[in-house]
Amino acid sequence: MQSRLIIRADSAAMRQIDGFVASFVREQGIAADEAARILILLEELLTNLVKYGYPDRAEPGQAEIVLALDGSRLQIEFIDDGCAFDPFAAPPPNLDEPVEDRQVGGLGLHILRSLTDEACYERRNEKNVTRLSRVVASAKLP
Template structure:
């Protein structure tokens, strides 16, 4: 059970992604709150790609989103043509430190890690590939 969506890496992408994720969750009998969690993850990835993925070119690129459900395991693969960047390589933010002493950034990485069971990055064929997975409630059967 797999679905794919190719998007332009721009600020309007989330409208298309929202419909794609909502349809996937509904068609696979998943709990509606799974759509919200998945959209949070994808919005973080898309926002970072739009902001930082194309520092040397004015035009936006493209990204591919693959959603797959294998029993109770949801796998999200995000493939983009932005500059090479491993968002998982950075250290987690120190959430205990006072706000005025914290280094900016890193909260998106914290979100990715907290909403997934596993997160991996690789550079494949000139693209960034982020693979996220988590256990979800088993799909409802009619």
């Protein structure tokens, strides 16, 4: 089963994403606490797109979110029309360094990596395509 949502890439989009994820989780019988993890992943991708994806445009762009469940493996595809950006190209932050010595940024992408089993990026047809995959728990039957 696959569900698709197309959103305007702006700060109001998380309301739409929240409802979309809640419906998908419920319809697929995924454990309710998995919804929070999915939302964290999507919020990080959306936030980066809104903040950095359109440096030369005044108008927000568009993003497409595809959620698919194959057995217990959740596939998330986030496709956007922002400038090219590979979220996995930068090295992970050094969390052993004192906070005051660390470079700013990168923690959101670290969370993205830590909440997924597989992650990949490609630039295709002038769009960013980010694919994430993780095993999710099923809802417990009453």
